[in-house]
Amino acid sequence: MQYIDNIIFLILLIAGFGLFAKSLQKIYRNIRLGKEINRSDRKGERWETMARVAMGQSKMVKRPVAGILHLFVYVGFVIINIELIEIIVDGLFGTHRFLMTIFGEKFYSVFTFTLEILAILVVIGVVVFFIRRNFYGVKRLTMKELFGWPKNDANWILIIEFALMVAFFMMNGADFYTAPEKFTYNFPISQTIFPFFESFSDETLHIIEKSAWWFHFVGILFFMNYLYYSKHLHIILAFPSTWYANLEKKGKFNNLESVTKEIKLMMDPNADPYAAPAEGEAEVPSKFGAEDVFDLNQVQLLNAYSCTECGRCTSVCPANITGKKLSPRLILMKTRDRLEEVGRNIDKNGSFVDDGKKLLNDYITKEELWACTTCNACTEACPVLLDPLSIIFEMRRFLVMEQSAAPQELNLMMTNVENNAAPWQYNQADRLNWAND
Structure with missing residues (x-):
């Protein structure tokens, strides 16, 4: 029976x-349901980008208040959970403060002092974020698209992080006042918050310490598994997302090799349009553009899972600002929702069974797609280099090349380019008339 705690642990x-x-x-x-894409080039630049953006939070601090508070929470929460190593060893082998035997009392004192300072910074950060999200009225955090689960999810994460930090302080405070003369514990925050612990008996303090210890451990496991259902997957996925980010100039259109070949054939009078493709030459894809998540590439699907729902992209989108339906944040959220629906379909049936739904129309409307001005403000604003514009590009490509469903104004422009080699509706011979005056 003496090992029952270790077994449960x-x-x-x-x-x-x-x-x-x-x-x-x-x-x-x-994510593997998407099309493969080669993003293994420029490895040095990719490692540097990931270190600077995902780990260094360089784009977050462009909005200093939110950026610095996020840095407190991010750095504090990650480093504090180094203590999980100690908790695991203590839980498995019945030891107490295992790392002190490794670090020595002096270094362990510095270690615990550092964790306490970081923990209080995390508490400050999550409290400010909770107030800011629920009472301060930041427009991008109170938009209709966040009503329901997205807002509740964000609040639950903040509450969980707060509760874990309180348990951390209680555990340390009770441990300090149990036998302060035995060890050189350095818990500046815990012993300040809980001075009344000094009047408790050692038995009571031991119960408080073990209860807080178990709560902290189980809470970490719960938090870890809750991530799958939460926007806070970006804690993990921000790193691969920034590594696989598009390093080309923003807005550079990814011309299809097969289409480029067709145009070259049209312009070459000596070309044989029926010639077999040369080795290594791109074949015509089975479908142009994207109608569903299967047609997007794997990095775009990774982006959908990595979205933090912070709304920085939507807050700078000119289409959204002028009242149009488009929200770049919602493009990624809807892509993730559809991908999750497809995943549940596979879980149920073993493989995907057509459910009569598509990303286009059932999740993302044509109105949203054509509202985009392709200005790249969203991709520039994203703190983890996500690219909702690339999804819009691919879905527009499907509408134009597969369904011929471009808006009338765009069809008129393309007809003019085809007939007059210019977007305007006049004869080619008159193209320089503007210079006569």
């Missing part, structure tokens, strides 16, 4: 990490 540990691994496997499978 081991079961929870295996179950927690097992479920987490299963969730990651499911996300990986869903």
